[in-house]
Amino acid sequence: MTIKEKLKKIIVEALNLDDITPEEIKDDEPLFGKKLGLDSIDAVEIVFQVEQHFGIGIKNMKEGRPALQSINTLAAFIEARL
Amino acid sequence: MKISIKGIGVLGGFGCGIAELEEALNAGKSSVSTVVIKTTAGDIDVPAFLANADMLESFVDKRNLRRIDHYTRMALLGCYLALEDADMLDVDRGHMGIVVATGYGATCNTFDLQHSVITEADPFCSPTQFSNSVHNVAATQISILLKELGPNLSVSHYDMSITSAFSSACQWLQEERVETVLVGGVDEFCKILGYFWHCLYNAGNEKVDFAGKKSPEHAIIGEGANFFVLTREKEAASPYGFIEAVRMGNFERKGINLPENAAFFIGADGYSGCDDKYESFLSEKAKVASYSHLYGGIPVGMGFDIAIAALGNKAGTVFKSAESPIYNQGRLDVIEHDEDLGSKRICCLKLGAGGSFGWIGLNRSNF
Numbered sequence: 001m002t003i004k005e006k007l008k009k010i011i012v013e014a015l016n017l018d019d020i021t022p023e024e025i026k027d028d029e030p031l032f033g034k035k036l037g038l039d040s041i042d043a044v045e046i047v048f049q050v051e052q053h054f055g056i057g058i059k060n061m062k063e064g065r066p067a068l069q070s071i072n073t074l075a076a077f078i079e080a081r082l
Numbered sequence: 083m084k085i086s087i088k089g090i091g092v093l094g095g096f097g098c099g100i101a102e103l104e105e106a107l108n109a110g111k112s113s114v115s116t117v118v119i120k121t122t123a124g125d126i127d128v129p130a131f132l133a134n135a136d137m138l139e140s141f142v143d144k145r146n147l148r149r150i151d152h153y154t155r156m157a158l159l160g161c162y163l164a165l166e167d168a169d170m171l172d173v174d175r176g177h178m179g180i181v182v183a184t185g186y187g188a189t190c191n192t193f194d195l196q197h198s199v200i201t202e203a204d205p206f207c208s209p210t211q212f213s214n215s216v217h218n219v220a221a222t223q224i225s226i227l228l229k230e231l232g233p234n235l236s237v238s239h240y241d242m243s244i245t246s247a248f249s250s251a252c253q254w255l256q257e258e259r260v261e262t263v264l265v266g267g268v269d270e271f272c273k274i275l276g277y278f279w280h281c282l283y284n285a286g287n288e289k290v291d292f293a294g295k296k297s298p299e300h301a302i303i304g305e306g307a308n309f310f311v312l313t314r315e316k317e318a319a320s321p322y323g324f325i326e327a328v329r330m331g332n333f334e335r336k337g338i339n340l341p342e343n344a345a346f347f348i349g350a351d352g353y354s355g356c357d358d359k360y361e362s363f364l365s366e367k368a369k370v371a372s373y374s375h376l377y378g379g380i381p382v383g384m385g386f387d388i389a390i391a392a393l394g395n396k397a398g399t400v401f402k403s404a405e406s407p408i409y410n411q412g413r414l415d416v417i418e419h420d421e422d423l424g425s426k427r428i429c430c431l432k433l434g435a436g437g438s439f440g441w442i443g444l445n446r447s448n449f
Contacts, residue, residue, distance in 0.1 A: 041149070
């Protein structure tokens with residue numbers, strides 16, 4: 001499983017997005033746009049899940065804001081630190 | 083002032099709603115699930131009365147439930163069922179108060195959160211887990227989803243949370259702070275409670291009698307929710323009857339003044355350590371019943387007894403008890419078959435740790 005596939009699976013399962021499948025999340029679509037409907041609490045949950053699953057901390061807003069734009073940006077952030 | 087029960091919403095091991103509770107009362111049993119718990123000594127099987135809250139999705143959009151855990155879902159479903167039963171789902175509910183009782187709180191999330199603090203350190207705790215671990219999460223979500231802005235109270239007490247919650251609810255109504263109160267209790271099963279049961283009753287996988295005296299079925303851990311819509315009698319007479327009195331105290335200091343001409347629903351479930359004390363406070367041949375064989379050992383179990391009492395008021399019947407509800411040397415008259423309620427009131431009695439007691443008396447409206 002690629003990092004992108006794993007991230008999509010984590011997002012759907014950890015955020016209880018029962019009405020969407022991991023495959024339906026596009027790599028470049030905004031995580032916090034209308035389709036997924038995520039909010040700031042979800043952002044903190046994603047930070048927690050990335051730490052849990054990849055051992056990589058997103059330490060502050062400066063790191064988090066660009067990293068949490070999409071699956072592409074989040075995967076790139078993780079790959080650069082593995 | 084009489085306090086009417088206008089609606090009831092229950093879920094537990096017996097099923098979901100008052101119709102399924104009545105079915106379990108008639109059948110004299112509920113279905114027991116088996117939970118497998120992994121331990122360092124291998125897997126253990128623990129019986130439990132588990133509740134299914136899936137029906138909540140017929141009241142609330144699925145997206146609005148995604149951050150809400152099983153504990154709060156049970157409470158929410160109990161509330162919606164009570165409001166539906168009171169025919170208050172789609173009407174202006176006016177100024178409503180909310181009181182939620184719990185013995186354990188949201189145990190699954192609390193223990194999961196503690197585990198993550200121990201293993202990961204607190205900067206990396208799940209915010210969803212944290213927000214679901216606090217005891218007042220159920221009352222908060224009920225208030226948010228029902229858009230109720232009246233007084234909101236969470237009561238956490240192992241044995242007396244239901245009595246305490248009803249005491250507050252009745253006081254709010256008597257003071258006319260609110261027009262109605264949504265009051266009830268919720269507790270959930272978690273594997274740590276299951277492991278506790280295993281150590282207490284079933285270590286070595288040998289079938290043991292509860293407290294060496296009774297069937298262990300009385301001590302099977304339960305989970306579920308029970309909620310009631312209460313209002314002042316002058317505003318709505320109810321077939322479920324009315325709440326005549328709510329009393330709390332300490333029996334070691336002042337004894338217990340119990341009502342006369344009553345059937346007693348005993349809150350013996352194998353956990354408070356007081357199950358063999360009920361007999362000493364009841365008069366010779368007092369009519370007694372216990373229903374924990376239907377909902378299990380659960381701190382807010384008294385709420386189910388109140389629901390059964392209210393259903394009894396409506397039907398004019400005292401439902402048959404578990405066969406051996408409490409330690410009974412023959413002084414008490416266990417209700418073995420459904421009986422005509424007649425003019426009797428029903429007293430739901432709970433004895434707790436440290437000499438605490440609580441009872442709630444219900445009577446039929448037409449007596």
